[in-house]
Amino acid sequence: MGLHTVNRALLLLVVFVGCQVGRPPPAAGPFKVHQVIASSAEPGLKDALKSGLGQALTARGVLDAGGQAINVAVLRADSSPSAVGPNSQMHTARLQVSVQSGSRSAQFSSERSYSVIDPVQGAAARAAAFDALAHQLMRDGVMWLSNAPQGIQP
Numbered sequence: 001m002g003l004h005t006v007n008r009a010l011l012l013l014v015v016f017v018g019c020q021v022g023r024p025p026p027a028a029g030p031f032k033v034h035q036v037i038a039s040s041a042e043p044g045l046k047d048a049l050k051s052g053l054g055q056a057l058t059a060r061g062v063l064d065a066g067g068q069a070i071n072v073a074v075l076r077a078d079s080s081p082s083a084v085g086p087n088s089q090m091h092t093a094r095l096q097v098s099v100q101s102g103s104r105s106a107q108f109s110s111e112r113s114y115s116v117i118d119p120v121q122g123a124a125a126r127a128a129a130f131d132a133l134a135h136q137l138m139r140d141g142v143m144w145l146s147n148a149p150q151g152i153q154p
Contacts, residue, residue, distance in 0.1 A: 030067030031057055031101060031145060040077035048131045049074070049097070052138030059139075060146050070145065071100045072138075075107065079126055088115045091122070093129040099141035106144055108137045 033053050038046035049072050057063035057070075076096040083090035096109035114129040116122035 030062050030064030031070050031142075032063065032065055032067040033057070034069035035071045037072070038074040038077070040074050042077045042130055044127055045074065045077055045095075045130055045134060048134035049138060052135035053142070055135065056139045056142035060142055062142070062146055068101050070141075072141070073098045073100075076109070077130065079129070082113065085115075088117045090115055091126065091129075093126060093133060095130060095133040095137060097137050097141070099145065101145055104145070104148070106141070106148075108140045108144075110136055110140075 033050060036046050036049045036053070038049060053070065053072060054063065074095070074097055076094060079091050079093040081089050082092040090113055092111050092113050094109070094111040096107060098105060098107050110133050112129045112133050114125040116125060
């Protein structure tokens with residue numbers, strides 16, 4: 001083995017060890033759904049968040065009844081008209097939540113557009129938009145919880 005090969009191997013070892021020394025291990029779970037606070041008047045939002053959180057934890061394999069508690073609070077849930085078309089209106093639903101587990105917490109937010117043709121269809125479209133937002137944000141929250149090192153805030 002030549003000196004050049006030894007130098008490369010040593011450099012790779014130093015880089016690998018150096019990158020691993022200063023990073024705390026991720027908190028990969030297990031977790032459990034604890035409390036979901038949704039003071040919003042949006043019907044079904046609390047259930048959608050609980051369901052989304054449970055599904056996200058299950059999908060990542062970190063759901064356990066004895067795990068660390070995850071609390072979710074709705075910070076904002078609203079919708080407003082955003083555009084007008086010839087036969088319908090476009091509305092935008094916005095959802096912002098706080099996810100907390102132990103000493104770590106983070107906020108996640110997203111928005112989704114939906115069309116309103118009449119009041120009945122509009123109510124169903126709004127509910128579907130908030131359901132999709134809740135599930136998306138819970139997936140984001142679980143991804144963060146299972147990959148972010150302990151003690152690191154976003």
